[in-house]
Structures are given as C-alpha cells and as structure tokens.
Amino acid sequence: AQKITQTQPGMFVQEKEAVTLDCTYDTSDPSYGLFWYKQPSSGEMIFLIYQGSYDQQNATEGRYSLNFQKARKSANLVISASQLGDSAMYFCAMRASGSARQLTFGSGTQLTVLP
C-alpha cells in the first residue's frame, strides 16, 4: 500500500519570498513517481511538477522545484518568489509501479500569500 502525508494544513508566506511545502511518502515499490497539483479556489486541479524515483536530479519547472530526498522519503515542493496568485491548496500525490493504475493523494496544504 502507498501513503502520502502532508503535515502542514495551512501555510502563510510573504509575497516575493520562497516557501516549502512538505510531503512524505511511503511505498515498498522501488519505482514510483511523485506529483504536485495546485487547486485554486475555483476548484480545478492543475499539474505542477513531477519527480521520478530514479531521476538523478531534482525536478524544476519555472518557479517550482522539488526537493527530493529519497532516503528520507520526502518530496517537498519549493515555490520561489511567491505571487498572490500562488494562494491555493497544494496536493502531493504518488503513483507506484506495483499499482501504477492509481494516483494516491495527500490531504493537502492551503497556502496563503500575503501582500
């Protein structure tokens, strides 16, 4: 079974500062993928970034980067230069090779960017 844990229900960050959203995972599969999705107040799910378990480098996509620490089973999302539009719910999710059909989600972190 696979599990995603997000321990920060809510986070606040000042505009233009960086923020780290925590995600830890648990799986016995050696091959897995980790995803981050953004859900603004309008409700849609927006894919942000992906990290594979065998990827040698941490993933980056614009202002988003993933701090992947495989031994600690953590995949934290770093948002640099926060913008007001970054205020949203952020979900960490995982798909493992043994259950590649399923995408398992954490409970989410509500990020609020302050002006």
Next chain:
Amino acid sequence: NAGVTQTPKFRILKIGQSMTLQCTQDMNHNYMYWYRQDPGMGLKLIYYSVGAGITDKGEVPNGYNVSRSTTEDFPLRLELAAPSQTSVYFCASSYEGQVRTEAFFGQGTRLTVV
C-alpha cells in the same frame, strides 16, 4: 481541445434519489478515474478503468457504480443518495498507468445530498 469534461457542475439531490455524473475525455486516454474530495481533505479514489469494458474498485467504492462502454466516456452512478455522499467529485484521465504519467482532471461536480 476540451480535455476532460464533467457534467453537471453542481447538483442538489434528496436522500434516496439517483443520478449519473457524466465524464468524457477527448485525449484518447485509456485510463480514467473517479475521485471524491471531502471538505479540507485530499482526493480519494472511487473507481478506475484501464480501458473500455474494464473497471475496478478504488478506496471508497461503496454506494457507487461505473461503466466504461467507450474509451471517451466514464459515467459514475449514485443509486441511493446519502448525506455522506455530499462531496466534490473529480473525473480524471491519463494516457496509461506508468508511474510518470500525469493525470488530467475535469472541473469537478459539487454534489449536495439533503
């Protein structure tokens, strides 16, 4: 390119009523999913399908049924609505179930059972 389309966007049901949540995708994805999201919570998998004619239960299937007669469509059926089914429902699809394949989501259906 519409992506994943869900209808309706909002619905209020009375206890015991039935309804079908529609989901269609135009990306020729073979994997499709139904999730529910309770307030302040993450998404829980209800059912999924790996292709036309093939469906399987997820984490919380009780009270729901699905069918997959075509690649494009994956409707979710609620037979006897209960207040515990008040939630936001998301349909998603992906090209295949490999670990690095992202899922594309519909806009969601907000269902209230009274």
